[in-house]
Amino acid sequence: MKLRYIYCLAGLLSLGGVLFSSCTDDLEIGKNVDESALSGIYENRGYLCDAVTSKTEQVIELYTSPEYTTSVKVNLTKGFVAQTSMKIAVDEAYLDTYNKEHGTDYVLLPSELVSLDNGGVIQASIEEGMPSLEVKLAVGDRLEAGKTYVLPLAIMENSSDVTIKNETDKHCIYFIRDMRQFGDTYKGEDKLKGYLFFEVNGVNPLNALSFQLENGKYLWDVVVLFAANINYDAEAGRPYVKCNPNVQYLLDNNETLLQPLRKRGMKVLLGLLGNHDMTGLAQLSDQGAKDFAREVAQYCKAYNLDGVNYDDEYSSSPDLDNPSLGPHGPAAAAKLCYETKKAMPDKLVTIFQYGSFRGLPEQVNGVDADQWIDIIVPNYGSSANTVGSIMTKKKCAGLAIEFNLGYGSFGSHTGDQLVKEGYGWFMGFAPSPEKYTSVFNSLNGVGDYYGSPLKEPTIFYKKNDPNPSNYPSDLFN
Template sequence: MYTQFNKFRVGVFTFLTMLLMVSCSKDDINEEELNLTEDATEVNAKAHGLKTPASVMYIEVNDNAMENAAAYTLPNGKPMIDIAVIFAANVNYKNASRTHVLSMNENVKRVLRNKNTTIKPLQRKGIKVLLSILGNHQAVGIANFPSRNMARKFARQVANVVRNNGLDGVDLDDEFAKYGTIGGRPAINSRSFIWLLQELRAAMPSNKIITYYRIGESTSQMTSGGKRAGQFLDYAFQPFYGSYTNISVPGLGKGKLAAAAVDVTRTAASTARSFAQRTKNDRYGAFVMYNLDGVNRESYLNGISQGLYGKKTKLTGTLKN
């Protein structure tokens, strides 16, 4: 929640908010649309209302429906899934201004435009909805902001979309950037990732979640200027589906990490159950899943929830293809 403002600041906030509201139908969000910032502090899973370990589901919205994340529940009526990630918006490059820009394809835009049916019903059940930010083969991403000012401008674009669409935060994914493949694009540098994390925390309210899909060039940028990536992250995830791998992120303990990652359409159910039990036994704080579709996955998710929580998962909602 935003902190309390005095009467003058409330008036300024209201005025600026009216100016800053924009449609999400644009491919490139104007980097100047958000100029309000707020300090943030780390909050734990309990403060976010998440289970321990938190169950995380990436949903490929080019093919699948976000609504399916709310269809599976535990015996207490709470959702099996804690965090549903919209996969994915992109980091593109605007040649005219030589800046990174946030871009969204039609399927991501559709989810955001229809948030009353795609996002809010999940949130009402207690599921946090994040937007994944992903490279897009344009030689730019989270690892090559040439200056802190450039990182700040991009962070404000992201924060604007989070705020205007009532999202609970963002996930950062350094795949598919293809750094160095296009002439004239910024070079990778050792400070880019920390800059972005700092600016995202400054641009978003303190209750917003930032997660990190631990892959790509940014994995070598997790410390800079005396700052550690974990100071600004809520969770970081092992990125290779079908595997269980111990990972480290400076500043994050096991309670904020996921060693397990499964594709619910490809990873064997027995493997997923085993990974879930290992996650619990090893005291990791999250379990990552990908590719929830419109097929009944009750049995598969039940195996995971039994390992994570000792509780059954039931299909209680209507699936959407």
């Protein structure tokens, strides 16, 4: 018997007579101990990640310059010794493996656009510790605007004191998009971003173009089509994405009704919520979450969307005998987010912090929530809370305005206060041209914050019409 087991037994005995008496019948002296669970505990395991975010998958969007600098690092479970070293390089062959595993068709970033400091070598020293490695991108005009390219970096060599367990630990994946032609929403790296829900049963999402600052920048960075649903397909025996006629019309006509927003830099997301049956976004089994996430990813790919928003409302109790379903709760909600991010790592996974999307666990399968949630927006009258141990409020909305009912406003000091508190977003819900007077009044402070007044609206878009109408003269025509 090894010494560590004697220590454990001594600790149990010291807890007192009650515990001792409850355990004596189960204690078998001399029995061989199964040490398989302890395999690897003495290894110095390493994994490659972005040095700034600690993520193993990171999206980079270029808005202002064809050049970008970041850095990677190798995290170690047991620290370094003086001779610890790594060689990092572009692993072009891995892209085929990644695409097959995720069902994607990403294109490789040309390796000649990438340079690694120090020839890609990371060498530990007593003086400097374990340094990070600078990665420079110089894309020039080589990339197709808005297209996603992948840069797979990998630990290609490592010293004998470090163990690289698998391909995931070995690689750090960057998704790179040149957005310089779509910078109409970019208001500064440290400025709040706007997140807007459109009730698309009655309002054309192109009305986001009515909200423009005098300097030409658009107010809303993200537009959500609210909403498609999760429902149960009895014939196929599985949950599926159900689009009502209004949502489906927008998707079928996305080139004229959605892509104009994306061409100006706005992200367009598919909103999803429950629809009064036994399926729900927070009551899928592990396999159900994986299958539904793949379908969501296919919708985003087919209709050229930028991600999804999940809202846990309007679902009935799950049938626990159904293999696609499981107990309703935050654990299931988190698993869906996790599987969705795996299925579309370059897209946005966002949540409305309501129902079981509150109180989410910090991790799924050992992965922190910061890696599978991109934006969190709150219920009206509140602010969103971070999830996990790494996430900052930069991913959260500190304000939620309900335009239709007149709840909330963005005053002259609102933006500075939200930034001071660490928030990165504010949210709006359901603006309609018929209420533009009150809607724009509730946003009277954005000009002070962004340094450019919000223009008075001169256009609006009627339902399903890609052509602008004059505001307000055509409002009731």
